[in-house]
Amino acid sequence: MNGVDLIKACSAIGAGLAMIAGIGPGIGQGYAAGKGAEGVGRQPEAQGDIVRTMLLGAAVAETTGIYGLIVALILLFANPFF
Amino acid sequence: MNGVDLIKACSAIGAGLAMIAGIGPGIGQGYAAGKGAEGVGRQPEAQGDIVRTMLLGAAVAETTGIYGLIVALILLFANPFF
Amino acid sequence: MNGVDLIKACSAIGAGLAMIAGIGPGIGQGYAAGKGAEGVGRQPEAQGDIVRTMLLGAAVAETTGIYGLIVALILLFANPFF
Amino acid sequence: MNGVDLIKACSAIGAGLAMIAGIGPGIGQGYAAGKGAEGVGRQPEAQGDIVRTMLLGAAVAETTGIYGLIVALILLFANPFF
Amino acid sequence: MNGVDLIKACSAIGAGLAMIAGIGPGIGQGYAAGKGAEGVGRQPEAQGDIVRTMLLGAAVAETTGIYGLIVALILLFANPFF
Amino acid sequence: MNGVDLIKACSAIGAGLAMIAGIGPGIGQGYAAGKGAEGVGRQPEAQGDIVRTMLLGAAVAETTGIYGLIVALILLFANPFF
Amino acid sequence: MNGVDLIKACSAIGAGLAMIAGIGPGIGQGYAAGKGAEGVGRQPEAQGDIVRTMLLGAAVAETTGIYGLIVALILLFANPFF
Amino acid sequence: MNGVDLIKACSAIGAGLAMIAGIGPGIGQGYAAGKGAEGVGRQPEAQGDIVRTMLLGAAVAETTGIYGLIVALILLFANPFF
Amino acid sequence: MNGVDLIKACSAIGAGLAMIAGIGPGIGQGYAAGKGAEGVGRQPEAQGDIVRTMLLGAAVAETTGIYGLIVALILLFANPFF
């Protein structure tokens, strides 16, 4: 076993850890989905506005999940350590 | 034991960690399901809109769970480290 | 101890970690169950629609728990590492 | 150290980790229980429907806890690694 | 294996850990998205103000996720330890 | 490998752990954002007061995230251990 | 490697762990911020009292985050172990 | 490395872990702060009673955070293990 | 290094882990504090009953935090393992 192998092994764990960030957007966007569905049921005439706001807010909430994915992909495919 | 074995061992752990992201969509989509059921009970005439918004929002909330799955599958079946 | 043994040992841990994803659907679907029960109490005449929406939403919320199970089963029974 | 011993040791830890999934159904079903009790307090005449919906939803919420249990039992009693 | 390799290996894990901070903004911004969608449905005439406040608040909530990303990027690309 | 290398390696992990504090402000400030957006929709005439209170409260909620960042930066750039 | 180096390495990890306490005040104070913003929107005439109570309560909620910071700073700069 | 050094190293980690308890009082007291601020806005004439109850309840909620701090301080400054 | 040193080292970690239980009472009692403050603001004439019930319930909620403390103190001062 050499040093690069250890780096690769720990990078696999690091990539897995980074994905855990995905818990956040999953919960948050699900909340937005629920509130959106509730709103559309109450004010069907405002459906367009509600869904647009929900999706805009969900896009903002996605970012940290994407950051986690990017760090994982860097560790996997563009690892600066070897 | 050689280095590739250590990488494989840690990749198995990394794959398991990545799946933990699935907590998020599970909670979020369940919230949306609850709000959808509530909405359909209150405004049965808006059932189509409510369910459609719920599913749209749930699809958005699924993404980070899928990211986690993809990283796990890369670690298992397309591991760039060996 | 040889390398394959280490891989198998860490795969057992990885399988256990992957199951933790099940926290999410458990919470989310339980929320949906609660909202469904509340809705049925309030609008008994809409029971069919409420329960159907609840189950549809719960099915969507189950997916990441299934992903975790699949990754665990792959690690246990179709391990690509040895 | 003998390799099978290491596999067994890590399988014991993996089994313990898999059970952590049980957090989810515990929270979720408890939420459903609370909403059920609330509903019965508000609409005693709908008690049958409320309790039935609560139990149906709780059964759905149990699944990922069962998955965790199954993976733990496999690791303990039907371990494919040795 | 030499010392720098160990530092690199642990930096990969540290980068993964830092990303976990992303859970927070994901949940928080998703909450804001849901409240924004609800508000827009109720007061469509105030849509501009609601969305602007939602985005301002979401920007504030993003910061700790960015801190985590910065620390991860420092560990990956500007590591002061070697 | 010498001792300073181990300290550096563990400092990288410690820095990553410290960032996890960021979950808190992310959730809390997102909640404030949601409540702010809701409030602005309901009382547009009080927008100034609402946004000011939201930002004041969010500033207070940021502190522990900053503490985590400071400890991480000390570990990275002003490490007292070597 | 000597013993003091191991103590220093683990102190770095301990300092990082202690900061995780910051999740709590972040969430709690953010909740207070949201409630404060809501209250100010509803009763602008009570703004002084609302904000004062919010800040008093937030100060109380900060303490455990400070405890974590103090323990981390002790581990870093006044380590009793060496 | 001798045995006392290992004890000291693990005590540093134990002290860090004990501080994590602080998440709880932080969230709980923040909730109390929010409810207190809300209450004061609604019933300014009851401000004294509200704030007193909030602080009494927050004092009770602080205890487990203090327990964690005490255990950490024992590990650091009055370690019974060496 | 002898065996008792390893037991002592792991006992320090175990004591730290046990304190994490304190998250629960901290959150729960803070919720009770918030509800108590709210109640006292609404029904000042029932202040005695409200505060008494809040404290009674909070005492019950403290128990598991005490259990954690007891286990930690046993590990530290009355360790049955050596």
Added chain:
Amino acid sequence: MNFVEQFFDWLLSFDKETLIYAASAIGAGLAMIAGIGPGVGQGYAAGKGAEAVGLNPKGSKQSTMVMLLGAAVAETSGILALVVAIILLYGNPIVNVQGASIILAASAIGAGFSMIAGIGPGIGQGYAAGKATEAVGRRPKLHSAVVRTMFLGQAVAQTTGIYALIIALVLMFANPFIR
């Protein structure tokens, strides 16, 4: 150099009892984390109880009783965790088992991890207790129907905590890895 093998060699340099006791100390600490659940849940019940007696002082006796009853159920997983920790500390069954020390030590840690599941039932049952307290506070006459529904739901919410206990007991008393 292979530090993985070095680490295991170092572990195996300790005698069996030492390794098991060291792991049991960690396992006992892990098990206690379950206490988060009852703490959150019972606190919720406490808050709902305070609210209920404020809204309906005449029904305060009944709502307080329901709060305590529901909170007692929510305590279960905290007690189970404490029992597992006490067994590991004072009646450690693992140390008397013939077998490889590494397996037995890991089983103590696994048992501790397993008990963490108790967070769920603790929170959930406490929520149910709070909602039942609220309902009884509003309509004390419906006391028995509400409490029955609460108990039924709490029983359902307990199952994953029981599963976890079973796995912990298997690891401690009927370890299948030792022949």
